Amino acid sequence: MAVADQAREYARQHAAEFQEQLYTLLRIPSVSTDPQHKQDMLRAAEWLAAEMRRVGLDKAEVLPTGGHPVVYGEWLGAGENATTVLIYGHYDVQPAEMADGWSSDPFEPEERDGFIYARGSSDDKGQAFIHIKALESYLQTTGKAPVNVKLLIEGEEEIGSENLTNFIQANTERLKADVCVISDSGMPAIDQPSIVYALRGLSYMEIHVRGSKQDLHSGGYGGIVHNPALALAQIISKFHNPDNSIAVPGFYDDVLPLSDEERAELLKNDIRETTLREITGVTQSWGEEGYTLRERQSARPTLEVNGLYSGFTGEGAKTVLPAKAMAKISCRLVANQKPERIYELVRDYVAQITPPTVTSEVRLLNQGDPAIVDIHAPEMQAAVAAYERGWGIKPIFMREGGSIPVVADFRRELGVPVLLMGFGLSADGAHGPDEHFSVEMFRRGIQTAICFLEEAGR
Amino acid sequence: MAVADQAREYARQHAAEFQEQLYTLLRIPSVSTDPQHKQDMLRAAEWLAAEMRRVGLDKAEVLPTGGHPVVYGEWLGAGENATTVLIYGHYDVQPAEMADGWSSDPFEPEERDGFIYARGSSDDKGQAFIHIKALESYLQTTGKAPVNVKLLIEGEEEIGSENLTNFIQANTERLKADVCVISDSGMPAIDQPSIVYALRGLSYMEIHVRGSKQDLHSGGYGGIVHNPALALAQIISKFHNPDNSIAVPGFYDDVLPLSDEERAELLKNDIRETTLREITGVTQSWGEEGYTLRERQSARPTLEVNGLYSGFTGEGAKTVLPAKAMAKISCRLVANQKPERIYELVRDYVAQITPPTVTSEVRLLNQGDPAIVDIHAPEMQAAVAAYERGWGIKPIFMREGGSIPVVADFRRELGVPVLLMGFGLSADGAHGPDEHFSVEMFRRGIQTAICFLEEAGR
Numbered sequence: 001m002a003v004a005d006q007a008r009e010y011a012r013q014h015a016a017e018f019q020e021q022l023y024t025l026l027r028i029p030s031v032s033t034d035p036q037h038k039q040d041m042l043r044a045a046e047w048l049a050a051e052m053r054r055v056g057l058d059k060a061e062v063l064p065t066g067g068h069p070v071v072y073g074e075w076l077g078a079g080e081n082a083t084t085v086l087i088y089g090h091y092d093v094q095p096a097e098m099a100d101g102w103s104s105d106p107f108e109p110e111e112r113d114g115f116i117y118a119r120g121s122s123d124d125k126g127q128a129f130i131h132i133k134a135l136e137s138y139l140q141t142t143g144k145a146p147v148n149v150k151l152l153i154e155g156e157e158e159i160g161s162e163n164l165t166n167f168i169q170a171n172t173e174r175l176k177a178d179v180c181v182i183s184d185s186g187m188p189a190i191d192q193p194s195i196v197y198a199l200r201g202l203s204y205m206e207i208h209v210r211g212s213k214q215d216l217h218s219g220g221y222g223g224i225v226h227n228p229a230l231a232l233a234q235i236i237s238k239f240h241n242p243d244n245s246i247a248v249p250g251f252y253d254d255v256l257p258l259s260d261e262e263r264a265e266l267l268k269n270d271i272r273e274t275t276l277r278e279i280t281g282v283t284q285s286w287g288e289e290g291y292t293l294r295e296r297q298s299a300r301p302t303l304e305v306n307g308l309y310s311g312f313t314g315e316g317a318k319t320v321l322p323a324k325a326m327a328k329i330s331c332r333l334v335a336n337q338k339p340e341r342i343y344e345l346v347r348d349y350v351a352q353i354t355p356p357t358v359t360s361e362v363r364l365l366n367q368g369d370p371a372i373v374d375i376h377a378p379e380m381q382a383a384v385a386a387y388e389r390g391w392g393i394k395p396i397f398m399r400e401g402g403s404i405p406v407v408a409d410f411r412r413e414l415g416v417p418v419l420l421m422g423f424g425l426s427a428d429g430a431h432g433p434d435e436h437f438s439v440e441m442f443r444r445g446i447q448t449a450i451c452f453l454e455e456a457g458r
Numbered sequence: 459m460a461v462a463d464q465a466r467e468y469a470r471q472h473a474a475e476f477q478e479q480l481y482t483l484l485r486i487p488s489v490s491t492d493p494q495h496k497q498d499m500l501r502a503a504e505w506l507a508a509e510m511r512r513v514g515l516d517k518a519e520v521l522p523t524g525g526h527p528v529v530y531g532e533w534l535g536a537g538e539n540a541t542t543v544l545i546y547g548h549y550d551v552q553p554a555e556m557a558d559g560w561s562s563d564p565f566e567p568e569e570r571d572g573f574i575y576a577r578g579s580s581d582d583k584g585q586a587f588i589h590i591k592a593l594e595s596y597l598q599t600t601g602k603a604p605v606n607v608k609l610l611i612e613g614e615e616e617i618g619s620e621n622l623t624n625f626i627q628a629n630t631e632r633l634k635a636d637v638c639v640i641s642d643s644g645m646p647a648i649d650q651p652s653i654v655y656a657l658r659g660l661s662y663m664e665i666h667v668r669g670s671k672q673d674l675h676s677g678g679y680g681g682i683v684h685n686p687a688l689a690l691a692q693i694i695s696k697f698h699n700p701d702n703s704i705a706v707p708g709f710y711d712d713v714l715p716l717s718d719e720e721r722a723e724l725l726k727n728d729i730r731e732t733t734l735r736e737i738t739g740v741t742q743s744w745g746e747e748g749y750t751l752r753e754r755q756s757a758r759p760t761l762e763v764n765g766l767y768s769g770f771t772g773e774g775a776k777t778v779l780p781a782k783a784m785a786k787i788s789c790r791l792v793a794n795q796k797p798e799r800i801y802e803l804v805r806d807y808v809a810q811i812t813p814p815t816v817t818s819e820v821r822l823l824n825q826g827d828p829a830i831v832d833i834h835a836p837e838m839q840a841a842v843a844a845y846e847r848g849w850g851i852k853p854i855f856m857r858e859g860g861s862i863p864v865v866a867d868f869r870r871e872l873g874v875p876v877l878l879m880g881f882g883l884s885a886d887g888a889h890g891p892d893e894h895f896s897v898e899m900f901r902r903g904i905q906t907a908i909c910f911l912e913e914a915g916r
Contacts, residue, residue: 033774094776101672101781123675159774186678200677204775213739214559217581217889219658219860220644222762222790223754224734226744229763229785230694237695240688276682281671286684286815296681304680305687306778307769312786316491316617317662317823318552319788319861320764320889323559327687328770330777332680357744365775402677403777431778432673 003146004389004454007137011446018133018446019116019439021051025091025125026109026118032068032092032159041068041155044091048153049073052132056139057151065163068092068155072174075135076148083457084148086177086416088406089128089184090157093120094431101433114439121437123430127183127423128153130442134449146457150177154406157184160204160366161406168413179379179456180410183445185400185422186430188269190441193387193395193448195380196420200298201333201370202403203342204306207232207350208361209325215311216321225321226357229310232325235360238353239303239329243289246303246331248349251342256335256372258299263292269398270294279427298399302332303346328365332401339367369408371418379417382455387421389455390448421452461604462847462912465595469904476591476904477574477897479509481567483549483583484576490526490550490617499526499613502549506611507531510590514597515609523621526550526613530632533593534606541915542606544635544874546864547586547642548615551578552889559891572897579895581888585641585881586611588900592907604915608635612864615642618662618824619864626871637837637914638868641903643858643880644888646727648899651845651853651906653838654878658756659791659828660861661800662764665690665808666819667783673769674779683779684815687768690783693818696811697761697787701747704761704789706807709800714793714830716757721750727856728752737885756857760790761804786823790859797825827866829876837875840913845879847913848906860888879910 011018030044031037045062052060052073060073071091076084096106096119104110109118116126131151138145152175154164168175187194211228212221241247258266271293276285287296296302306329311322331342347362354360374380375397387395400420410418423445429435469476488502489495503520510518510531518531529549534542554564554577562568567576574584589609596603610633612622626633645652669686670679699705716724729751734743745754754760764787769780789800805820812818832838833855845853858878868876881903887893 033772033776035773094778095770095772158776202677202777204777211738211740214887214892215890216738217860217887218760218762218764218788219660219790219858220884220888221738221755222788222859223758223760224729224743224745224751225738225740227763229766230698232766233691233694233763233785236688236691271682280669280674280679280683282669282683282815283817284815285682286813287682293682297679300681302676302681304676304779305685305691305768305783306676306776306780307771308687308690308766308783309771310763311765312553313765313767313784314491314553317786317788318491318616318764318889319660319662320552321762322764323890325763325766326771327691328775330676330680330775332677355744357740357742359741400677401680402675426678429672429675430678431675431776432781434672 002454004450006141007450008447010141011133011137011450015443019442022126022129023109025129026120027107029107030092031095032156033095041092045069045071045155048091052151055132055136065167067163070155070167071153073151074149075139075145077144078146078148082148084150084177085453085456086150086152086175086180087131088180088182089153090124090155091128091153092155092158094158103434111439115436116439117434117436119435121435122424122428123435124157124184126437126442130183130423130445130449133446134453137450146454149453150175160368162366164406165409168409172414175414177414177416180414180416180418181421182404182407182418183421183423184404185402185420186424186426186428187422188426190425190438193391193393194269194398195383195387195395196400196422197375197397198372198399199370199407200401200403201337201339202330202368203333203339204330204365204367205343205346206363206365207327207329210323210359212323215323218319218321221321226355227321228358229322229325231355231358232310232327235350235353236305236327244286245288248345250345254337255301258295265397266294266299266399267292269396271297298401299334301334301337303329305329332403333370335370335372337370339369368403371407373418373420377417379419383419383421383452385455386448386452389451390444460912462908464599465908466905468599469591469595469908473901477900480584480587483587484567484578485565487565488550488613489553490614492553499550503527503529503613506549510609513590513594523625525621528613528625529611531609532607533597533603535602536604536606540605542608542635543911543914544608544610544633544638545589546638546640547611548582548613549586549611550613550616552616561892569897573894574897575892575894577893579893580882580886581893582615582642584895584900588641588881588903588907591904592911595908604912607911608633618826620824622864623867626867630872633872635872635874638872638874638876639879640862640865640876641879641881642862643860643878644882644884644886645880646884648883648896651849651851652727652856653841653845653853654858654880655833655855656793656830656857657828657862657865658859659795659797660788660826661791661797662788662823662825663801663804664821664823665785665787667693668781668817670781673781676777676779679779684813685779686816687780687783689813689816690768690785693808693811694763694785702744703746706803708803712795713759716753723855724752724757724857725750727854729755756859757792759792759795761787763787790861791828793828793830795828797827826861829865831876831878835875837877841877841879841910843913844906844910847909848902
């Protein structure tokens with residue numbers, strides 16, 4: 001009989017209860033980017049700490065940072081000589097409003113067709129909660145886990161984890177561990193478990209273009225001053241080459257080229273054109289020539305427009321000639337690109353292509369390093385074994401297109417190997433309306449997390 | 459002693475009172491484009507009708523249309539054989555909020571340095587009010603005006619005067635006149651009175667670009683689907699040629715070329731580069747090569763971006779890959795361009811340049827014909843004489859860059875010559891924040907309007 005058996009049975013028996021508990025957390029609109037939700041952020045953190053104490057952790061507390069607090073809990077009953085696993089997740093979520101196209105209240109979870117619909121259900125409350133429930137399953141049955149466990153759930157992942165580096169640096173002793181697990185990523189399909197070995201980094205910027213000192217009448221001034229919205233569009237149109245590669249000089253200089261072995265590995269799990277169309281509703285795929293869809297989505301850097309704003313955008317017609325125009329843009333980066341360097345390159349390029357008839361400014365909003373994890377490390381093999389037990393089949397390795405800046409932080413500050421054990425699905429709609437999380441994934445995730453604690457302790 | 463002398467003296471004596479009365483009208487936020495201001499629209503109309511009755515018009519009433527009502531008043535005491543002057547203005551205004559950059563409440567008029575600051579002060583409440591005060595100055599002194607006067611003040615000019623054509627068609631007998639006067643335009647400087655002989659038309663459109671069926675995570679999908687905000691920028695960047703002329707095929711086909719005589723006339727009143735920079739704050743002028751600033755601003759068609767919207771535009775960083783992007787664009791047109799035809803050309807061009815990776819749609823929001831008025835007509839000469847008496851110097855002829863679609867309507871439906879007697883200043887900031895109206899202009903305008911009624915009756 002395996003060490004994990006009793007815990008696994010407990011988790012199966014309490015599945016419905018676990019889901020209800022997750023709902024309570026999902027109901028708290030912990031939107032980190034919006035100052036109006038400051039109290040909700042605190043509420044979510046306090047709830048998590050109380051839940052950790054309730055299920056049997058030695059200690060769980062809400063710790064202040066320069067921004068939103070982190071929740072830290074630990075169970076160290078396995079003893080000083082046992083392995084220690086540090087688990088990272090985040091309780092903050094992206095903004096969400098019915099007007100964005102939600103079918104139900106984003107902060108009132110609803111199960112439909114086997115999926116839990118709510119903001120943060122997949123990214124990342126549901127995934128973080130899996131580990132609390134795995135630990136509960138040990139502590140409420142055998143009374144102890146096979147390894148020491150430290151849980152660090154932060155509140156600023158969606159806004160760049162600005163204060164986390166400082167927190168880690170100030171708490172290196174407290175956070176000391178043998179391995180770090182992050183569950184904040186997705187797999188393409190529930191039938192094929194996968195482990196992410198690389199993440200993209202991020203450089204998020206705002207471009208501001210200014211013309212006149214105030215909005216003008218388009219009749220009185222149209223034709224003699226350069227419209228900043230037009231100028232912004234003209235600038236943005238110069239970011240890509242005809243083959244959809246990025247035209248910013250020096251942009252690819254630091255990119256680690258894909259090896260043939262990696263390309264072969266990624267090909268095993270390529271994105272199918274028909275699947276992409278079905279999931280997203282786009283007429284056809286787009287992207288950099290010479291690369292597969294999976295490569296474009298995870299192993300190649302990008303430059304996206306995240307937002308555009310200028311002039312009059314309400315109902316009806318206002319014949320204004322705007323004084324300014326703004327774009328939010330972000331570059332997804334791959335190893336070994338440096339976010340700060342990319343910002344400088346974009347900034348210099350925009351300055352170079354801005355016509356003398358307007359002025360422009362590029363501001364860096366936040367950034368995160370790209371990351372690659374060694375797939376041959378023993379900790380990674382423990383994860384492979386855990387997935388195999390949780391799913392019944394071997395996981396495959398893949399890259400993730402998204403960014404988890406904290407991965408680089410953990411490696412650098414704690415000198416610890418970082419495993420990405422994602423329990424999301426690519427089609428969960430993270431960051432968009434109708435974000436959802438598979439109930440089956442939630443259950444298998446808990447089984448896998450339970451097994452991982454055993455495998456990590458071997 | 460001229461017929462107008464007593465009226466002119468009355469106007470001088472009551473100048474302060476007239477200004478206070480105008481303030482009452484300016485305090486009503488009659489924003490026609492916003493359904494929330496429907497009651498304010500009605501309030502402004504009722505106030506104007508009451509004011510017309512108070513100053514001695516035979517009759518003044520608020521008449522329904524398919525949208526916001528019109529105010530109609532008349533004094534026909536000059537008799538059946540006398541000349542009848544129809545005066546047009548509008549009581550609706552553009553939207554205005556402190557957040558747009560106003561220095562004081564846009565709906566609480568304030569006099570600073572000889573200017574009245576308020577939304578609608580120049581465009582068009584102040585200008586329309588001038589004619590009511592001119593008429594009052596006759597009726598409250600000699601008891602009669604030199605000509606019959608009909609006043610038509612509409613409430614939908616800022617949203618395309620959609621219901622006015624129907625109203626004019628249904629009231630051709632009531633509106634029958636010998637000449638129509640419109641005061642809804644500006645002159646470059648108060649020291650050089652000018653009469654506008656041409657107006658630009660308008661084709662106002664929305665472009666919608668769609669990619670995925672809902673917003674996506676830019677990490678998960680960045681690089682494999684065409685970002686609609688990027689695609690929109692790419693589309694907009696193709697609207698202009700390198701010489702800043704418009705690249706839409708067929709766009710200039712119907713443009714009546716400027717005659718050498720016209721170009722010489724416009725050159726007398728060209729826009730100075732330094733003046734433009736000073737007024738607007740732009741670093742330098744922009745526009746179509748081969749034309750002077752005045753020509754670009756009034757005698758050449760344009761394509762402006764009035765608004766841009768896509769994705770996340772709030773504070774902070776949201777790594778969204780938007781599902782859609784929208785631009786409001788408008789073309790200022792010159793004789794003999796047709797707004798509907800221009801819409802079709804833009805629509806077809808956008809369809810042609812939209813890449814197969816996204817879909818697009820172009821909607822026509824509203825439109826207005828361009829207009830040219832004969833500068834040699836006797837009615838125009840009456841206006842010239844009136845300005846000369848009001849100012850002490852001869853006015854010059856010029857073109858206006860803005861649009862007053864109703865000019866074409868009056869010509870077509872009533873078969874009446876239309877005079878543009880504008881009392882605004884180009885620098886009044888119509889449609890922008892801190893719109894203002896010169897107190898001196900308000901006074902000279904009333905003097906000129908009084909003289910015009912005498913000149914028109916000769």
